[in-house]
Every structure is written in C-alpha cells, then in structure tokens.
Amino acid sequence: MADTVTVDIDEMLNNPPSTPSKPIMFRVGDHLRSINPEAYDPEIIAIGPFHHDKPHLQSMEQHKLRYLRLLLQRREEPSVERYVTEIRPFEDRARKCYAEAICPNRADFVKMLILDGCFIIEFLRKFQHPEYRDENDRIFQYVHVVGHLLHDLMVSENQIPFFIIDQLFNMIKINDEDNVESLISPLLGNSILPAQDLPEVPVNGHHLLGIVHDIQCSSFARIFRNVESGDPHNMANINSAVELKEAGISFKKSEESLFRNLIAYEHYLTGSPQKYVTDYVFLLHCLVHSPEDAKLLRRCGIISNFSGSDEVVYHVINQLGKNIIISNNFSYSNIFCKVKRYCDRPWNLRMATLRRDYFSSPWALISVLAATILLVLAITQTTFAILSFRNDLKGN
Template sequence: MEQHKVWYLKLLLERRKESSVERCVATIRQLEEKARKCYAEDIQLDEDEFVQMLILDGCFIIEFLHKFQHTECRDEDDLIFQYGHIQIQLLLDLMVFENQIPFFIIHCLFNMIKISDGDNINYLISPLLQNGIFPVHDLPEVPIHGHHLLGIVHDIQCSSFAKILSHLQSGNTDNMANVNSAVELKEAGISFKKSEDISSFHIEFNKKAMIIPEWEISDSTESLFRNLMAYEYYLTGSPQKYVTDYVFFMHCLVHSPEDAKLLRRCGIISNFLGSDEMVFHVIHKLGKNIIISDEFSYSNIFKIVNHHCGRRRNRWTAVLRQKYFNSPWALISVFAAITLLVLAIIQATFAILSYCNDLKMGI
C-alpha cells in the first residue's frame, strides 16, 4: 500500500501538470504542529516524516474516493479496482478509528489539487455515507471543521436524530429497567413496524406499536458500529452517545435468533449475513460491555413500554398467549375446550329450563 500511495501522489501531480510535491510540502509543513496536537499520543516521527505521512495518506484518500466514483479515471493496472472486495475493505479502513488523519489536512490538500471543477468535498466523501449503516439519500453539507472522516460520518448520520431529540423531553437512566425482547413484547401485545422516517436512529412507540427504522446488517456492520462507538467514547463535552444508545436498544430487543427473525419479518432488519442466528450474534457482540449516555436517548420509550408491560391486564394477556396460544395445536385445544364448555352450559341451561317447565305443568 505504501507503493500505491506514492503512485497515487504521482498521478495527482501529473494531472495537475506539476513536477514536484514541494508546494504541498510547504503548505502542510505550516500545519504540522496543529496536526500533531490532534493525536492523543506523541507521534514518533520527525517533522519531515510526519509531513510526508500526512501528504501520502491525504492524497491517497482523495485519489481513491475520486476513482471510486469516476470509473473512467481508473487505470487498467490498478489492482485496487480490479477486485471489488479490496474497494470495500478500503472504505472500511477509512472508518477505522486508529486510521484517521485530521480532516483539515484532507480539506487543504483537496483544495490544492482539486481534480476537476465539478468535484467538491461533499461529493468526495459520499461513498463513506453509503456504507450500509443507514444510507444517506440526500447528501448534506459536510462540516469542514469536523475532526476526521469518521467523525464527519458520525455527525451526519446522527444530525437529524439530534434535532428531533432536542425537541423531546430528555430522560436519565435513574431507576430505568431494560425493555423485554422483541418476542416477549409481541406476546404482551406490542407490534413492530418499519419506520419511514429519514432519521436513522429515531424510534417511536405509538398506539402499542414500536416503530423502528430499517437496519441493514452485513459483514461490515460490526466494524463500522464499533468504530463509531469508539469515537463517541472519546468525545468530550457531549452527554449523548447516539450510536451507542441505539445499539443498546437493539441489543435489548434481540435476545435470540427468534427475536432477529421477528424484526426481519417486520422489515426492521435487512439480513445480508445469511441467517437470523448470525444477526443475533452480531448484535449480541456489539451490545456487550457498552456504557450508554447519562441522558439515554430512549429512556422515555423504555419507561412507556415497561409501564405497558407492567399493567395487570397486559401481563395476563402475555401469560395467556405464552401458555395457550403459542402453537396451532394449543390454540385448537383451547377453542375445543371453550366449545365443549359452551355446549355443556347450553345443555345444563336447557335441562334446568325443562325441569322448571315440568314443575309448572305439575308433572
């Protein structure tokens, strides 16, 4: 890959009809100290090595994302675009928390080596927003002051939900009990519906129905969500962890492959893994040992759902469904018993009426 980065840098320079990288070096050298402060640990590289790393990585990201969208710009001998799985893996690598470089470096290089007048920074990073988390249909304005590519993708994915949440009464986790699994909630009379809301993480509970956006689960889901959650853990100054809260919610709903199957049949989960058991394992692993927000995004929904399930009538309904309506044969047996009971009551009623009539007739 290091050789590939050098090759991509040369292609960019050739396209710009520049014979030297000195202009980029001079500009990035001015940002070197600012870039170092973006890293949590000391960078064990001297000034020249660090500037070289920023230029090579930044130009590679720009050239790769450009070629990804413009097939006519791809070279025939470029191995990256000869194999589809390499492109997918590179898109995932760009979302790895440890692989990030400051976004202002990418933005600066992009403006210096702009490939064509029609390209802009919004269009450049659009492939990262069509990554199977929750595809963004209307490309929003990229926040150029974002930390890095992972942070920008996170902020765009969560922005619409953050606006919705700001208008709702926030809750906390004090005395909050987890909701039951999807199958148990269904037995308690709660249905599940696919949401048509444009917000990725907006979950509603309305008229005994849990309304949840569609979640595409594929081979890349675990990696993407783990890195988004890692980014949230390192965020300061924000009490909300939108992705972490969402994963915790889904982890509560999916306790078994049967829960995954139920949500899949309702259109809430799109399964690209092959089996409901694999979906269960992915959600189970994502939800282990995570810490939700102090102001949990779904605390009010948890309280409303638990209140519904705690009502005596709903508990009795759940018990009846679990014990007597959990299979066709049990259902048939119940109806048969009810039919026999009704017939017995009718027979007893007629016998009593006949006896009373005989008494009146003096028989």
C-alpha cells in the same frame, strides 16, 4: 545539591509533552478492544501513524504512490513541491490532533499526510466516477479490495485530520463545482437516513469517521429533539424483544452500521452529552437476550442477518453491548419507563401470558380454537336442554 531523581522530575515538569487538551484521535483502550480486537485494526491499508509500520499493510503503500503519480500526471505537475509547501505549515497542528506523541520525524510525518490524504481523495473520487479510473487500476478490479478499503477508512485508529484532506482537495479539485462534501457519500452506504434526506456534510469535522458519525447521528438528534432524556441510574428496565412482542409492542425497521468504531469514537468524544450510537447499541443489547429475540427483530426488518444464523446475531449484539458507557442523559430513558409501565398493567400481563401459552404456535392456536368451539357447542347444547326442560314444565 539535588539528586538525579529530583533533577529528572523537574526537567520533565519543565518540558511537558505538546499533546493538546482535547485531542481528536485515540488508540482504542483495552476495555473496548478486548471484546473484538480485529474490529479496530485496518485490514489492508494504514491511514495515519497508528498502524503505519505494520508489515501486512505495506503493499498498499505502492498504491498510494501510484495514485499520487497519476494525480500529478493528470494535473501536468512535475513535482509534489506545491503540496509539501502547502501542508508543511500544518504539521504541528496535525500532530496535536493525536492523543499520544507521534514517532515519525517531521519530514516523514508530512510525507505520510500527503500520501494518505491524496490517496483518500483519489480513491473516493474514482469510486464514484469510473471514468477517472485507470484501465490497469488493480484496486477496482477486485470488489473485495474496495470493500476492505471502505472499511479501513472508517476505523477509528486509521484517521488523519479532515482539515488536511480539505486542504489537499482544494488544491486538486477538478472544477469549481467539485466539492469535498461529495467525497463522503461512498462512506454512507449504511447510513441511518436515505441518501436524499442526508444533511450537509460538516466540513469542520474531526476526520472521516467523525463526519460520518455526525451525519448519522443528526437523525437521532432530530428524533430526540422533543423527547426528554433521563438519568440512566433512575430508569426502569426493559424486557426482551420476545417479551415485549407478547405484551403487544411492535417493532419498526431502522438501518444500522459501523457500530464498534462509532462507539469507540463516542467514547473519547468530549463536549457532547449525548452518545446516540452507544445508547442505541445498549437498547439492542437490552432487547436481545436470546437467539429468539434476534429472530423476532430480523422478522420485523430491524436487523439484517447475512450469516443465516440468529445465534450469531445474538452473540454479535451481546458482545457489542459489553463494556460500553451510555450517555449521562440516556436517550431512551423515558421510552424504557413508558414500556415498563405498559408491560406492568394487569391486562397486558394477562394478554402476554395468553399469547405465550396459547398463541405461540399454529398447533397451540388450533388447540385453543378447538377447545373454544367445543365450549361453545357445550354451552349451546346446555342452553337448548334448559329451554326444552322449561317448555316441558310449562306443558305439564
């Protein structure tokens, strides 16, 4: 007769969890979370199941109910029955989007999807159209609350499947010209591309953070379309920003934002060989070895510093670059190699030394100029003396 351990294991094997082979929402692992745990936690609102029961996020649940109530009043609907009927068939599909078993029962899970989805739609719509706001809307009375909400909607652990948002939007859109793509623009405030250059919103995206990632990385894809990637194990190293500046390499500005959660999203993303954001952060990590490097990049307009301290910026970039895994086909491999070859040329090495030792400050430059002038005067005086001596010899 089989013992209890055998029976238990056989039962577990015969009843595997219903987790899909490719989930799209994960809890951030300790290797990333340990660097800055707060970066992966919502500040004031829970979206989805991962942070749903945290006490400090419960006050926003009343705002979700209030927004849903106002939505029903606007549409002159007496009940949420239509929304429950529409969303309930998607429950199993939505559960399988998470990489772990979801605890809420069926009714609570459907309720969460409806409340969270409707709140997201109403909040983003009111953000863009003040005329839709209620005069007593306490969310938009405080700028910091709006900022916290925009932040929380981009937290990787604070997501619901986008197909739920899309389904709800189609049920409550105001007119035929109203489209779900328009909801995304408030979340692109720090986009890599100017607003007029943004591509179409991929409505088949995983969730809000995934869609913002796809939009922002589309610019990287265009940049690297004709650039061959390389093996990160065979690439050359790259010097710091100050050292490259001394060698004659200049820097140009590019916008940046949402790094930590975009890196976390890329970390668990399957089926894509490129991790554009992660590779870019690694590039910054290689460039910024000291506060002086951060100062140089700030002066070039590449990074913004609202803290007033280049030391803080240096530490932020240093922390961002820890425990990340770059692409198998590293986006900047060939750039690293070209920069290394440029910096290794003897003439460029001499010029870098000259800039560092003699042109690093106004006083050093003045000293070099003074010494040069004295040298020129000395040569001139010597030349005239030689010419005068030769003329005297001819005269004699």
